[in-house]
Amino acid sequence: MTLSHCIVLALILCAIGVYGLLSRRNLIGLLLSVEVMLNGANLNFAAFAHFRATDPVAGAIFPVFVMAVSACEMAVALAIVIALYRGRRQLDVRSLEELRG
Amino acid sequence: MSLLLLPDLFLLLLGVLVLALDLLHAKKPSASGSFHLSWTGLLLIFALLLALPYDQQFVWLGSYQVSGTSLLCKQLFILSALFTVWLARPYFRSGGNKRGRLAYQGEFYGIIIFASVGMFAVVSAGDLLTLFIGMELATIPLYILAGYHKNDHRASEAAMKYIVMGSLATGFMLFGLSFLYGAAGALDFAALKQAAMAAPASPLLGLGVCFIIAAVGFKLTLFPFHMWAPDVYDGAPTPVTAFIAVSSKATAIIFFLILFHGPLAALHTSLQMPLLLLAGATMTAGNLGALRQTRLRRFMGYSAIAQAGYLTMALVGPRAAAWSSILYYLLVYAAANFAAFFLIAIVGRDREEEFSSLRGMGKQNPGLAAVLMLTMFSLGGIPPLAGFLGKFLLFAAAAQQGYYAMVVFAALNSTISLYYYLLLVKEAYINEASEARPMLTVEPLQRTCLALLTTAMILLGLWPGYSDFVVTVLR
């Protein structure tokens, strides 16, 4: 277990999140993918804090804030999902095509 | 504690008060209490900001620093919030807009104010965490605002697109910040600056900067991260569009300024190439995209993308030139954009917000048409309006580093932009095509705001002391 391995793991999580964002069709699925990505970023912080940082406490605190922020983001996103679902009765990302050009 | 912190605290307090006041009025949807409270409060805070000294600096708790430049940025944010509040007022009355009446007025103003608190935090941040939270606080509320027309498919669609793209940007931002943290070992700017000076070629820094440019590029609508912008501008309610176009973009470019001319200044030389490429691509994409639009807000979206390109170009300049030209341009850009959005709001009261709705304006409302023409000229950078000097300073900032080819490219781009801005002017002066339409109604508030903005556009162009002033404050 080295720093590089941890970071590569985090980057893989980032790419997995990207894969999900690009291939999922359900909007909630997209939001799940974003969570995977953020998880990777948190891992990055923790890894740097553990192995390298001169100020490890900061690296330990940052992910907690990230969790709070992503909770806010999800709350808002899901509210929008509900508003959208109420109007359209579906959550297909491909149906979002009224705004274009 | 220091007096310098007062605006931030008052703004926070104002947000809470507006939300609290709204609870009292819960039964009356069109009550105007929160509106009046919001704008008077914002106006007072603006006055306070003007009164504070620019030559002092105050660091609060090690992570929040107020200086002259941050005060200048805050003035810009407050003005933007203020005009957004004024712009939004008719949207909460029935008949104020063709798309229907908005509900939850108090919350709307509260959210605008809280978003401005986030922007304040961005310009005052002393470490990466505060910067990140500030950026999120300046963004997440906008997702809500974009979907404020709850019953309108297009608004929900816009909000959804915005939040998904925004979340990806947050992810990039976090990766970027984590790499910067990894490179610096701590979160504060001082450590970052030291690390950047010690090893400017570190790949960790490079990765961090890439991710951060991408993340902030979303907010600044840099190509190819700009693609949400036309859709969101089109779908969101007009006041929100204006707020996104002005405040959010300003936050993003100031974020770059703070980072690239502050802690990461050691990387500035190597950053110039990528920034210029992005800037060139952005202005071209924006200008080409705007050429064939017919919907007003979408058009403004593309125009704003192009402006972001010009702004980014100035980042490569030396510190004083970059700061002064960008802040001056932001002010000018804010005035012109708000004027345009006020016009769109006026048109959108009874008509679709499309080019053809402008027809007949030259005959029926010659004053409005003249304001439209001035606004478009200012956006197109025609002297003696402020837009010219703004562009001139941006171009000069880039030219100071010897990027002459880029300046010509940008200047030619602004010639293209003139073409489509004139398209709008032409539309306004074309006679009514077929059906006779009633005249556009202009509320006194809108009239006052337009007068203020037009005066600003002219005066800023004639007495551009502001940019000079920024340089003084920077020293």
Place this chain on the structure above:
Amino acid sequence: MSDLLFYLLATALVIFSLLAVHVPNLLHAAIALIASFFVTAAIYIMLEMEFLALAQIMLYIGGIVIFMLIIILLTTGIGEERRLPVTISRRLAGAGLAALFLGGLIVAFGRWTPPAPAGTNPAVSLDAIGLRLLATQNGFVVAFELISVLLLTALVGAVVIARKDKGETP
């Protein structure tokens, strides 16, 4: 020993994350996400970040994912996504772009050579975290305050957006 455990956990994390973004059934995906979060918490413990592991389980799993599950049940119904088949070409395109992206990232990261003494920091104690959060010097009080504002705003906003108004015409 600890290396082996790390690689096991890393593999599990990658697999669960892949499942979370890949399986068609959203409910299953959410459960896979919970699992991946648990594995992440385990990795945090290996990195001597107990506090973070705790927060991961309580905040992330307790908060977000449960919240998300509720929404999935509320809006789409179980297995809704079956009706939105993802074509193989779309998956390939997504996977290809993601792989390209990952390749770019890893090649870029590969230019970094970690400095020679690859020691580790001492474990971050809960005390240190608590003190730093509220420290007056170099602390995170401001961020802490800001995040409360953010939470308030998001809450108000989410209510405004999600609320079904009376007499509203769809």
Place this chain on the structure above:
Amino acid sequence: MVEQILNHSYLALFFPLAGFIIIGLGLGRESRKLASAVAIAMATLALCSSLALAWAYKLTVLEQPGLYPDQTLVATRTSWLNFAPGMSADMGVLLDPISVMMLLVVTSIAFLVTIYSIGYMRHDPGFVRFFALLDLFVFAMLGLVLATNILQMFVFWELVGVSSYTLIGFWYEKPAAVAAAKKAFIVTRFADAFFLLGIIVISQQAGGFDFSLLNSPAIATLLNHQVAILGLDVNLLSLTSLLIFAGGWGKSAMFPLHVWLPDAMEGPTPVSSIIHSATMVVAGVYLTARMFPLFAAAPGTLTVIMTVGALTALFAAVIAITQKDIKRILAFSTLSQLGYMMFSLGVAKTTPGGDILVFGYSASMFHVFTHAFFKCMLFLGAGAVIHAVHAGDLEQMGGLRRRLPWTYCAMLTACLAIAGIFPFSGFWSKDAILLAALASGHLLVFAVALVTGGLTAFYMFRLFFLTFHGAPRHGHTDPEDPWMTCAIVILTVPTVFAGGLEHLFTATVIPALPAPLVHSQAAWLPWLASGVGLTAIAGAWALYGQGDLRLATRLCQRLGLAHRIIFNKFYLDEAYLFVTRRLIFAGLAQPAAWFDRQVVDGAMDLCATILQAGGQTIRCLQNGQLQVYLGAAIFGVFFLLTFVYLI
């Protein structure tokens, strides 16, 4: 008294601005009488103040050459823009021979055009708006002329563009007018993009904007080195001067950026008149003259100016032969004359002996001066004709001599002036230019100038004969309007006599020259030029003026030499017919016109098409699909990652 005048020199600028504000903002659409009164009052005041200013300038500077060695006086200066300590752009009033000359020309022409417009625009619903915009236009031009520094000049330069946009598109109900206005604005803006960069580069190198600074030899030396731009090794001085000249290239409608000018005829005729005579298009020539010391120091720049000028002069004259619309002919003739002024500046370089020969410079300015009056008159006359027959096509005119006697006489003097016939004003200035071209040793340019002179005489008299002679080809004709006639008649005075001021020009514009070149150096030249002109007129007469013998006899008696040549050697006339009709008209002029329309205009259209296609592509990419947007962003980061390799 003199000091008072100089202290208040800004008044010349102030009156047109006041006119714009009072008429534009203060008066309603229906207050026509008031608007015309204000317009005339302001034009008179501006003229008076500029006359006073010229007088004060003469007393202060010209009569005290010791005090002002470079003849330049900055009368007013206020601080405007501070870029850095020691680097600021001011707003001010600069007085030197050429700015005073332009000041007088602009205000006097504006005064006459204002008078004329009261008659011409009498029935137009936009009467009040017209005068407001006209005043704005004059204000912008005066600001440009009097600018003390290049940034101030650029600001007013663009303001000229804006106000010309509003004036050319004055009849905005006509789609053609709106399109023409837009074309004018955008084509000139295109050139201004380079001009702007030139300003930025030179101001940064020089550390200031003032003309006195930029034109100093020190700056030329400072700039004169090679720099690498986009991999090319270029001389910074040449680059900068060419960038600045690009502004004049567009504004003065030099080939191939001339495409906007013929279209700009969509504006009301008084507007065309003022644009073509004293404002807008002359601005490019004025800029070149203003920055002349810098240009002269740059290797190659003057050659470019000369080539472009000569090419435009010939090209436009050739095209003018084929045109049928009276205003379009005049437009091409303006292009041709602008080419004259431009190459005249271009040849003002060094003699083989190495001395600076700035005679072309004064000749150019002199031609600006004389051209302003006769071109203004030609347009006003054309306006009067159009006003009378309600059409601009030559085929619907003819025989207007009796209906419009005043206009007829005035137009005749103007045509003789532009054709360069002794003793009208054009003769003197054209002769000076020819002499400059000859003395510079550029024989090709001299030949072009000579041929162009002949062509000019030919197409102008073609226009003249087709309009006023022969049988009427139209129905009802309105009588002459007193306001319009008054302005036209006043203009005959300078059209005839302005040539007498030549000595003043050579003496004041280039006082440093020890012995001004005089005609005696090439005594055959005036004869040759006149001969070419008269032959051309005779040819036009042979082709278009027949059918009216009485007038032919009178004309022939007046033009004694041409008369004898044509009558004694009739075969010459036949040969001339062959040359004009077969060779020039069918073999050269029509292909040139085709080239202009199809290739030059077409290239512009092609640019527009490419841009539109780009716009369409952007729109197609923006297909509303969220995941396309996400993919684009991922690609963006992927490409940004190369940055890691750059640092």
